[in-house]
Amino acid sequence: MAYDLLIRGGRVVDGSGLPSYVADVAVKDGKVAEIGKIKDGATKTIDAGGLAVSPGFIDHHTHLDAQMLWDPYGTCEPQHGITSVVMGNCGLSLAPVRQGIEDAVVKSFVRVEAIPRKALEQGVKWNWRSYGDYLDNFEGKLGINVGGLVGHIAVRHHAMGEEAVERKATGAEVQKMRGLVLEAMEGGALGMSTNRNDRHMREDGKPVASRLADDDELFALCDVLAERNAGVIETILGRNKIEHFKWYHELAKRTQRPILWQSLQHRWAEPNLWREQLDAVEPIFKAGYQAYGLSMTVPLVRHFTLKDCQVFDEFPTWKNLMFLPVEVRKQAFADADTRKKMLAELTSSRETNYHKRWDIPKVERVANAENQKYVGKTLAELATMRNQAPLDAFLDLSLEENLETIFWNANNGGDSKAMGEILRSPYVLVGTSDAGAHVLFGADFGYGTILLGLWVRERQVMTLEQAVHKLTFHPASIFGLQDRGLLRPGYAADMAIFDPKTINAEEPEWANDYPAGSKRMVQRSVGLHYTIVNGTVINDQGHMTGELPGQVMRGPLYRQQKAAA
């Protein structure tokens, strides 16, 4: 057989953004060997007729630093077509480390990323010191490809010990940190990350170490990347402010490295902020520098009934009603004067997180068959159908169904027009899955499958080719991932094979697969048929094969050193 693997008759969406086309893809020795009409056979053949064949997706914003140590697949990444992940975001990495500071790093992970302490204590063995040692630990043990950023928090603790959360660094300590960053980059880091989010604290309530760094320190560390012309600089400054863009511009100009900032997404409560952010970042790119904003694809959705509802807790009358016994609450909902108070609160000019709009919440499920016609309608549409005011239609439908009608609401990420512009922007890097973090709160492994299902198929805000580009070659280019993110001869044979007609993510669910019996949330996908890493199938129609073909993705300084040697 000429080839190891042959994928026959799929629609190749190659990651470049160019129009897709029907072709066979042949794989040899872990690389794409040939694309087109292929005559030769292979040891294994997959019939991809009717399916899309794309490069494997690259999840560039994860906190899998610990999970990858016990879970070679970073479950549930491959279930969503993800073949490569980047760890070490938001200033947090598990290396470099020296004896005695391990717990300082754990304290930061436990609080900032909400990873159960007992899982970290059992799952992280600390058998490394440098960043390169840490990456070495993964060699030969990976199901997917893994790269990482060196985190400012670990670097600062390494140089300053516990005083890293107490004070400014001395000149000597900054020099020591510069040395640690260089060592990490030479060991294979893809860049560095820092964290100035004033909400990010350690387990003991102290600020994470990088928050104590002034611009002189931070810029001195970023200069290491500039001097060596390598790596990305990932940042989180906290609540979005337009003045942050001056800082991004200064850092991008000074280093000429790609800057990543968090984050932008449409919010109904601040409906123009995303536009202001895109307007603010454009001059940076126009000036010739790079400052990519990270955006999430997953709307922050709440499903609720008026029997159990927190959505309106910002409004005093609504809030009090939701704590009343249900029978009293129903009487109150039927009362005209109470409705007047409820409406007055919803139409006041007071700034709230709730959007106060009737054209966003929808009827998701009804209790009575005769109301089936309302399913999928917004409350504004419901009002028109029932020839009522929106509040009356909302409350009357609920009362008719004994408060069991299920409604859908999204305060963030729900506006198709805005999200279309955000997701299509060349200045926006799609994906903030936070995989491996906040594991008891949610699971967004499916940011890519949701991009393809919700935003491409259902809302048609971009083409399949544009979306796949955003999940593959776009991050691969920014992070400097060599020979990944495209389907081209010579590139790594990382692939996702999926059905564009059904691809999507399921709602998160509970699992018990973390160390020390810790629970966490996982997420399944729909329509994802195969995930292939370096030419080997790891996910065969939902079944994990147990193969470990993943590689450590090391950065350019490591590769240069290795080439020179």
Place this chain on the structure above:
Amino acid sequence: MGVSYIPVARIGELAPGVMKEVDLGGRQVLVTLVEGKYFAFSRQCPHEEADLKTAGQILDGTKLRCNNHSYCFDLSTGECTLPRGGPPLTVLPAEERGEEICIKLEW
């Protein structure tokens, strides 16, 4: 429009700092006594939904800290005081009425 006083504890039942869980209309609420005053608030942290019965800790005065992420809230107002501007805690007015502690719900 109306007002309801829903009894949630008897006077003397709560030791200072102890958090008693009660069900109000299907929602979980915690009631506590701090420096001679009663407070009632949602059992769920508004940040990442931690259970404040186990993760919540009363600090000085009327400050409640969620030990999941160290977010702090003023129990009088629900305001998130650390970090400033964080999501507010849902609080309900609690008052003594005769021998009982009641939650006052006005609508």
